[in-house]
Amino acid sequence: MLKLTHKASGRHFLQIPGPTNVPDRVLRAMDNPTIDHRGPEFQVIGKKVLSDIRKVFQTNGPVVIYGASGTGAWEAALVNTLSAGDKVLMYETGHFATLWKKMSERLGLNPEFLPGDWRQGVDAARIGQRLEEDRQHQIKAVCIVHNETSTGVTADVLAVRRAIDAARHPALLMVDTISSLASIDYRHDEWGVDVTVAGSQKGLMLPPGLSFNALSEKAIAASKSAGLPKSYWAWADILESNKSGFWPYTPATTLLYGLSEACDMLLEEGLPNVFARHTRFAEATRCAVRAWGLEVLCANPAALSSSLTAVLMPEGHDADKFRKIVLDHFDMSLGVGLAKLGGKAFRIGHLGDFNELTLMGTLAGVEMGLALAGVPHRAGGVIAAMDHLTSNLR
Numbered sequence: 001m002l003k004l005t006h007k008a009s010g011r012h013f014l015q016i017p018g019p020t021n022v023p024d025r026v027l028r029a030m031d032n033p034t035i036d037h038r039g040p041e042f043q044v045i046g047k048k049v050l051s052d053i054r055k056v057f058q059t060n061g062p063v064v065i066y067g068a069s070g071t072g073a074w075e076a077a078l079v080n081t082l083s084a085g086d087k088v089l090m091y092e093t094g095h096f097a098t099l100w101k102k103m104s105e106r107l108g109l110n111p112e113f114l115p116g117d118w119r120q121g122v123d124a125a126r127i128g129q130r131l132e133e134d135r136q137h138q139i140k141a142v143c144i145v146h147n148e149t150s151t152g153v154t155a156d157v158l159a160v161r162r163a164i165d166a167a168r169h170p171a172l173l174m175v176d177t178i179s180s181l182a183s184i185d186y187r188h189d190e191w192g193v194d195v196t197v198a199g200s201q202k203g204l205m206l207p208p209g210l211s212f213n214a215l216s217e218k219a220i221a222a223s224k225s226a227g228l229p230k231s232y233w234a235w236a237d238i239l240e241s242n243k244s245g246f247w248p249y250t251p252a253t254t255l256l257y258g259l260s261e262a263c264d265m266l267l268e269e270g271l272p273n274v275f276a277r278h279t280r281f282a283e284a285t286r287c288a289v290r291a292w293g294l295e296v297l298c299a300n301p302a303a304l305s306s307s308l309t310a311v312l313m314p315e316g317h318d319a320d321k322f323r324k325i326v327l328d329h330f331d332m333s334l335g336v337g338l339a340k341l342g343g344k345a346f347r348i349g350h351l352g353d354f355n356e357l358t359l360m361g362t363l364a365g366v367e368m369g370l371a372l373a374g375v376p377h378r379a380g381g382v383i384a385a386m387d388h389l390t391s392n393l394r
């Protein structure tokens with residue numbers, strides 16, 4: 001067997017903001033034989049997951065499920081709705097927004113990137129202003145990231161919807177929820193989103209390998225005349241097959257067993273409870289960071305993420321050296337600083353299959369790591385987080 005570098009005993013702490021820890025219930029659900037993906041047994045599971053997943057997106061419309069990482073679902077959203085040269089308005093919230101913009105360039109779209117400082121998030125008023133100026137309606141889509149995983153800064157999707165409506169602009173609204181779906185409240189229908197992009201390996205508590213597009217009627221209408229070439233990603237064939245619980249090609253049957261179980265877990269807990277749990281753990285994490293005397297990267301109190309916290313390293317201290325010490329000594333993976341945050345920040349993932357003591361173990365690993373790495377800080381972050389949890393019981 002392939003030798004893993006993890007310690008022999010106890011569980012590895014996978015506290016990156018995705019992939020996340022897969023709960024035992026989901027692992028067991030996937031421990032099943034491969035089945036005929038055109039047979040009656042599969043049809044039952046196909047229909048179930050296609051119905052359950054809508055509840056997670058808070059939509060009554062169709063959700064397309066791909067065998068792909070989240071990046072594939074980004075591409076699917078763009079190629080199904082847009083034509084070569086179309087102008088799209090994107091917002092520089094961090095590394096993932098930047099990658100989505102780069103993808104749109106490669107696909108022959110014409111992105112306009114509203115600049116951002118990676119600490120404040122999306123200013124819906126700027127989007128509104130830009131759309132007001134676009135009298136010819138050349139902008140065909142507004143694309144934002146709900147939870148920017150590189151920074152731990154969220155966007156107010158409803159405010160963006162309202163800004164588009166106030167400008168009476170017909171642009172589609174597309175939202176990347178890859179690290180927020182099933183962790184932070186997200187309402188595809190109520191917030192008037194046209195395409196929601198998501199992935200399996202973060203809040204949905206599954207291994208990597210599935211990704212999603214939730215669609216509005218307006219998005220489906222746009223797909224009928226969109227000119228970008230597409231084949232594997234084309235919604236039409238998939239939506240047609242999905243009507244009877246099947247796919248036009250072989251779906252990831254094993255992952256769909258896991259998805260069924262993950263949806264059961266989320267719906268049993270209740271989405272409002274899932275979101276409240278994530279909020280509470282994020283607050284406790286920030287209590288710890290403040291007690292250590294370190295700085296949370298997100299500088300906008302209204303935009304703090306509930307699925308991860310990015311922490312700035314004090315000047316002259318290397319976040320990657322610190323992360324290596326935590327991995328070597330305590331068998332815990334923390335998120336790397338991405339792109340311009342390389343070495344300057346680390347990220348604590350607190351999403352998915354996560355409870356009080358997982359959080360305490362995670363924060364204890366960070367606090368011990370800070371001491372071993374010689375990072376200037378005050379002790380007592382773990383105690384501050386414990387105090388927060390015990391004085392905010394659920």
Ligand SMILES: *Cc1c(COP(=O)(O)O)cnc(C)c1O
Nearest residue numbers: 069070071096147149178179199
């Ligand atoms: C993880 C992530 C992605 C990339 O998803 P992959 O599954 O790695 O392709 C894109 N956007 C956000 C916000 C993410 O968190």
